[in-house]
Amino acid sequence: MRETGLARTSVSERLNSLLEARLLVPTSDGASSGGRPPSRVAFNAASRVVIGVDLGATHGAVGLTDxxxxxxxxxRKALEISRGPEPVLTWVLDTANSLLDEHGRSNEEVLGIGVGVPGPVQHSTGMPIRPPIMPGWDGFDIPKFxxxxxxxxxxxxxDVxxxxxxxxxxxxxxxxxxxFIKVATGIGAGVIAGGVLQRGAQGSAGDIGHVQVPHGVGEIDLETMASGPAIGAMLSPDGVTPLTTQQVIxxxxxxxxxxxxxxxxAGRSIGEIVSICVSVLNPTTVVIGGVMGISVEELIAGIREVVYRRAIPLATQHLNIVPARGGQDAGIRGAALMVGEDRLSASAIDELVSGAAQPRSDL
Structure with a gap:
């Protein structure tokens, strides 16, 4: 009542709706200051589950979160995104159903599904738009499937x-x-500013992999110069067969x-573009992820060398440039959090408590 300015009856009705929807659960009574002890409620994170999906160029991961x-x-398994949308997404659905069964949860308890893919996505429709390393995915309606x-x-x-x-x-x-900079089969950036993920007008914010490198010869983009496959091609023993990313590592x-x-x-090339991003966006932290970013300190050293030299001093005064530490499950967690931000919004909660989705009764 103090926080919202609502009347007691309005607060009670709202709390009752949330309790019936199992989004809140009663906890132990609070200490009495005289008279009837106050009752307490808490958010029930176990009332539903979220399916998080992290698809990379060469891997797939599916998880359940509260x-x-x-x-x-x-x-998680090795999985080529180039197999096309239907085979890859069929594996995702089969895996999700298997995890639900193993964990004793039903489809009706799923709040939503979050999917990350390694290419440009129009977030409003969920469709990849001309993804360079995802043949067959252009314009495919992932949500509909x-x-x-x-x-x-x-x-x-x-995915970034x-x-x-x-x-x-x-x-x-x-x-x-x-x-967040991902360096793997491709190169991309995720931008969080003011605590909010920035997608841009069409969802292409952070697509630094296709930015032309200033010191490159001819019209050559960052991905062509500094990704895992690009380094593998430079180190090819016969000039024809590139090393795999793991062989490079x-x-x-x-x-x-x-x-x-x-x-x-390669780190210096990435640093050329990151230094511009740092001067424009002024982040406090730059995280280097992806298999190359996590495994190769020399790549991060090259990025630091250029960023601290090229970006404006005020932007780098307290800047940290560090390897990712979120682990292999960061993509699953991020996909689930994306769903949570959407499905636990005020308007979505209104739909949920109105009976649009029914939780299990034994939680």
Missing amino acids: LNGEILAHR MTQEFSQPVLVDN NILALGEKAAVWPSVDDLL DRIRIGDAEAIEAARA
């Missing part, structure tokens, strides 16, 4: 955006201005001078 974004169960199995809302975003959300929640909860770990210099040079 409404706080805590992962309850998950499964998935709602054949689940009736709940399906939200789709670029959901990694940024997951990393912030797990490692940097107090940081409001964060730039292995050569760096054993101290191969050529591989180390290639990684550092």
Whole structure:
């Protein structure tokens, strides 16, 4: 009543609706100050589950979380996104149903599904738009395909955006201005400013992989110069067959001078673009993720070298440039948090408590 200015009866009616929907649960009574002890309620994060999906160029991960974004169960496998949308999404749906069964939850208890894919996405429709490393996915209606199995809302975003959300929640909860850079098969950025993920007008904010590098020869973009496959091509032993990203990492770990210099040079190229982002956005933290970002310190060293030299001093005065620490589940967590932000909004809660979705009765 103090917080909202509503009358006691209005607050009681609202609380009763939330209790009936199992979004709130009673807890132990508070200490009495004379008369009847006050009753307490708490948010019931276990009342429903969220399905989080993290799809990369060469992997797929599906997980269940509670409404706080805590992962309850998950499964991950090597998976080529180039297989096309129907085979990949069929595996996602089968895996999600399997996890629900294993965890004793039903489809009706799913609040929503969040999906991250490794390419540009029109967030309002959930459709990938001309994704360069996702053949067959252009304009594919991911939500429509998935709602054949689940009736709940399906939200789709670029994989770097959901990694940024997951990393912030797990490692940097107090940081409001964060730039997440993923360096793997492709290169992209997730931008969090003022505590809010910035998608831009059409959902393409952070697509730095296709920005032309200032010192590049000809019209060459960042992904072509500094991604995992680009480094692998530079280190090809026969000039034809590129090294895999893992082979590149292995050569760096054993101290191969050529591989180390290639990684550092790639970091400098990435630093050229990141320095511009730092001057424009002024984040407090730049997180370098993806398999290359997490595994190759030399790449991060190259990024730091250029950013601290090129970006304006005020922007770098207290800037941290660090490897990602959210772990392999950051994408699942971020996808689930994206759903939570949407489905636990005021308008969505109004729909839910009106009986549009029924939770299980034994929680």
